[in-house]
Amino acid sequence: MILLILLSVISLGAGTALGSNGNIDSSSLRVNLTNQNPDAARPGEPVELTLSVQNVGNKDLKDIIVTVEPEYPFTGISGESLKKTVSYLNARQDDNDGAVLKFKLMTDSNSSEGTYDIDITTTSKSGSGSSATTYTTTKTIQLEVRGKEYAQIVTINKANIDIAKEETLEFIITNTGTSPLKNMVVSWKEPKGVILPVYSDNTRYIKYLKADQSVNVAYSVMADVNAAPGLYTLDVNLSFEDYESNEKNIQTTAGLFVGGETDFDVAFSESDAGEISLSVANVGNNMAYSVKVSVPKQDGYRVSGSSSTIVGNLEKGDYTIASFNVASTQAAGGSAEAKPGTAKTGAGENIASASMNSNPLKIQIEYTDAKGERITVDKEVELETTSGNMTAQGATGNNGGLSSYLLYIVLIVLAGGAFVYRKKIQEKIQARKEKQSGSKKPENRDN
Numbered sequence: 001m002i003l004l005i006l007l008s009v010i011s012l013g014a015g016t017a018l019g020s021n022g023n024i025d026s027s028s029l030r031v032n033l034t035n036q037n038p039d040a041a042r043p044g045e046p047v048e049l050t051l052s053v054q055n056v057g058n059k060d061l062k063d064i065i066v067t068v069e070p071e072y073p074f075t076g077i078s079g080e081s082l083k084k085t086v087s088y089l090n091a092r093q094d095d096n097d098g099a100v101l102k103f104k105l106m107t108d109s110n111s112s113e114g115t116y117d118i119d120i121t122t123t124s125k126s127g128s129g130s131s132a133t134t135y136t137t138t139k140t141i142q143l144e145v146r147g148k149e150y151a152q153i154v155t156i157n158k159a160n161i162d163i164a165k166e167e168t169l170e171f172i173i174t175n176t177g178t179s180p181l182k183n184m185v186v187s188w189k190e191p192k193g194v195i196l197p198v199y200s201d202n203t204r205y206i207k208y209l210k211a212d213q214s215v216n217v218a219y220s221v222m223a224d225v226n227a228a229p230g231l232y233t234l235d236v237n238l239s240f241e242d243y244e245s246n247e248k249n250i251q252t253t254a255g256l257f258v259g260g261e262t263d264f265d266v267a268f269s270e271s272d273a274g275e276i277s278l279s280v281a282n283v284g285n286n287m288a289y290s291v292k293v294s295v296p297k298q299d300g301y302r303v304s305g306s307s308s309t310i311v312g313n314l315e316k317g318d319y320t321i322a323s324f325n326v327a328s329t330q331a332a333g334g335s336a337e338a339k340p341g342t343a344k345t346g347a348g349e350n351i352a353s354a355s356m357n358s359n360p361l362k363i364q365i366e367y368t369d370a371k372g373e374r375i376t377v378d379k380e381v382e383l384e385t386t387s388g389n390m391t392a393q394g395a396t397g398n399n400g401g402l403s404s405y406l407l408y409i410v411l412i413v414l415a416g417g418a419f420v421y422r423k424k425i426q427e428k429i430q431a432r433k434e435k436q437s438g439s440k441k442p443e444n445r446d447n
Helices: 002-017 391-396 398-439 441-446
Strands: 029-037 046-055 061-069 074-076 083-089 099-107 114-126 133-145 152-156 167-174 181-189 195-197 203-209 214-223 230-241 247-258 264-272 275-282 288-294 301-304 308-314 319-328 342-344 350-352 361-368 374-381
Touching: 029 061, 029 114, 029 133, 046 061, 046 083, 061 099, 083 099, 152 247, 167 181, 203 214, 264 361, 264 374, 275 288, 275 308, 275 361, 308 319
Parallel strands: none
Antiparallel strands: 029 046, 046 099, 061 083, 061 114, 074 099, 114 133, 152 167, 167 214, 181 203, 181 230, 195 214, 230 247, 264 275, 275 319, 288 308, 288 361, 301 319, 342 350, 361 374
């Protein structure tokens, strides 16, 4: 009976020391994660693990090898060993007697937030000589990974704004990290004070932004009317809170061009013998360089001579005069029948009595803006010139002018002839009166 009791005790002791697979049972060799620095691993940063190795069995252990086997998102660091050795551990150790080992791992920069498993393998020997036995055990620990907290301005909806014009400036903020952002404040400033927000201040508040999400932040802005055209710098600041409620800032810069296109007003000025003059004014807020005014080919009008003229630079508010020889093709068709509201001349021309053409004259203005780009603006002008002093000239050329002069000469000759004829009639009447009075004088003498 005593022998059977002893055998059962020995069998129970072996069962506590060895598992069914021959590995060291947790009751004999314990490996615990006592510390992780930082508490949650961060993408792209190292993490330090502190392990406690403790022999709680009844046998002394020697040549204990502890190996960390990292898996994604963790890898080893160059110069840092993943295998460490403890030469000897006494049996029946308490919490303060275990060996302390430290390992360093690198966290992948693109890792997502979550909890990941890592296996820790230990090997040890018990006994000596030929009776020594090697035991192996594996323990799995879990490491927390915190997402990367980062955001950036991906795009701005505009590259340039006009001067003294209210425009919408929109930033697209994207959380490019792997962790949500909270209590985010977006602000910007133009150091020279040329570009300022209107209707609000320069800050916007974002309460929460998930990873890979974007949000649009819009401002109404305006550039100073006296601003010089050019590229201006915007200093943009992004602040947010991390997991520990510590404020972090991300600063960046963006460029915004002030200035650009302008606008023109074209008005009819005057006409003389087929030549019209147009007043061209820069009514925009930007200067126009190398301005060219042209009359393109169009129905209803014909240009004789040059159809384009270069007027140079026009500052905002400045104007110039451009002149062209323009004729109405509708009034010079050579038709024998006069249109309603027209008078027929001997040459068969139809000359409008009210205006030379009912269609507006198309004008094209080309200029170079402050960015160096060539811009074309199309305008239309209502002509107020009557066709009597321009259209007939354009239709008949020199013959029309000569006919006008001949008409004047004929009128002058007729007027002179009428004057001479009237004078001669008066002289004849006067002579007849004198003759009659002379024949009555002798009778008076006889009496």
